[in-house]
Amino acid sequence: MKxxxxxxxxxxxxxxxxxxxxxxxxxxxxxxxxLRTLYEHPDHFTPENLYLLVKEKYPDLNTGITTVYRTLNxxxxxxxxxxxxxxxxxxxxxxxxxxxxxxxxxxxxxxxxEFEDPKIEALQQAIAKAHGFKLTNHLMQLxxxxxxxxxxx
Amino acid sequence: MKxxxxxxxxxxxxxxxxxxxxxxxxxxxxxxxxLRTLYEHPDHFTPENLYLLVKEKYPDLNTGITTVYRTLNxxxxxxxxxxxxxxxxxxxxxxxxxxxxxxxxxxxxxxxxEFEDPKIEALQQAIAKAHGFKLTNHLMQLxxxxxxxxxxx
DNA sequence: CTGTGTGCAAACATTTTGCAAGCAG
DNA sequence: CTGCTTGCAAAATGTTTGCACACAG
Numbered sequence: 001m002k003x004x005x006x007x008x009x010x011x012x013x014x015x016x017x018x019x020x021x022x023x024x025x026x027x028x029x030x031x032x033x034x035l036r037t038l039y040e041h042p043d044h045f046t047p048e049n050l051y052l053l054v055k056e057k058y059p060d061l062n063t064g065i066t067t068v069y070r071t072l073n074x075x076x077x078x079x080x081x082x083x084x085x086x087x088x089x090x091x092x093x094x095x096x097x098x099x100x101x102x103x104x105x106x107x108x109x110x111x112x113x114e115f116e117d118p119k120i121e122a123l124q125q126a127i128a129k130a131h132g133f134k135l136t137n138h139l140m141q142l143x144x145x146x147x148x149x150x151x152x153x
Numbered sequence: 154m155k156x157x158x159x160x161x162x163x164x165x166x167x168x169x170x171x172x173x174x175x176x177x178x179x180x181x182x183x184x185x186x187x188l189r190t191l192y193e194h195p196d197h198f199t200p201e202n203l204y205l206l207v208k209e210k211y212p213d214l215n216t217g218i219t220t221v222y223r224t225l226n227x228x229x230x231x232x233x234x235x236x237x238x239x240x241x242x243x244x245x246x247x248x249x250x251x252x253x254x255x256x257x258x259x260x261x262x263x264x265x266x267e268f269e270d271p272k273i274e275a276l277q278q279a280i281a282k283a284h285g286f287k288l289t290n291h292l293m294q295l296x297x298x299x300x301x302x303x304x305x306x
Numbered sequence: 307c308t309g310t311g312t313g314c315a316a317a318c319a320t321t322t323t324g325c326a327a328g329c330a331g
Numbered sequence: 332c333t334g335c336t337t338g339c340a341a342a343a344t345g346t347t348t349g350c351a352c353a354c355a356g
Contacts, residue, residue: 085238132300140293147285
């Protein structure tokens with residue numbers, strides 16, 4: 001499918017393998033299946049979504065949802081994926097091979113639009129600095145109604 | 154305690170009562186205890202925190218955690234409180250009687266610093282407009298290490 | 307009186323953990 | 332071989348719901 005990503009799968013896989021090696025962890029078929037599925041579907045996944053998709057694409061591996069959670073946590077700790085919080089309804093994950101960006105979320109259809117704004121990033125840095133705060137990460141989500149859903153009404 | 158709020162408790166209480174009236178809901182001692190506790194402690198509460206505090210301050214009411222959840226949801230639907238998501242670890246609520254602001258969250262001690270930046274707000278509006286997106290709300294959280302925790306290390 | 311609100315216990319949804327067996331290195 | 336990894340089931344967490352009694356309007 002959509003393969004015009006900023007990073008090739010081979011490069012991503014190498015990164016993953018080297019993370020595993022340097023932590024004395026093992027490269028397994030399940031871990032690769034999860035990574036590949038994330039790569040081939042540049043969407044925002046709940047762990048459940050991803051679990052179902054991996055099961056569908058690699059039924060022989062009989063991957064459990066436990067492994068999906070464990071692998072997502074591993075990938076997130078190593079910054080290969082990032083997550084968005086949705087209150088009680090858990091998190092959504094996405095592969096972190098794109099440059100940093102933020103999200104606009106449609107409250108009607110749930111679709112997610114990505115955007116990037118260097119000016120906002122710069123302002124965030126300035127604010128943190130003013131409070132003596134050492135920034136490690138940030139999250140910005142704009143909620144509203146997307147173009148399509150406005151037209152439908 | 155800190156009572157120099159932008160809104161008096163009486164005014165807040167009236168707002169709450171009129172919301173209840175217009176929805177044919179009832180004004181109860183538990184609901185008032187929860188509202189008052191939120192007002193008197195301008196902190197960021199988990200439902201559990203708030204539940205314990207209400208129990209401590211109004212032991213005779215024997216308020217259950219169920220009621221705290223129900224009341225917080227009611228208040229949030231009516232925009233009297235707002236919430237921040239923390240992934241699996243639930244939400245934190247705060248009384249919405251302050252002007253709009255965003256949050257910086259310390260990853261070490263969990264403390265929350267509030268800030269406000271009109272320039273960022275303006276940029277958000279501009280981005281939404283560029284995507285034909287009708288903004289209703291937004292969330293910005295900066296994660297990092299606060300001044301105190303940096304000094305401790 | 308009527309119907310909403312309450313606390314309790316149970317149900318739920320999501321994520322994590324304990325364990326015995328499997329497999330990568 | 333060693334010990335990390337897996338799937339399963341059970342536990343843990345955070346939140347919601349069903350129910351019978353209580354109480355506001």
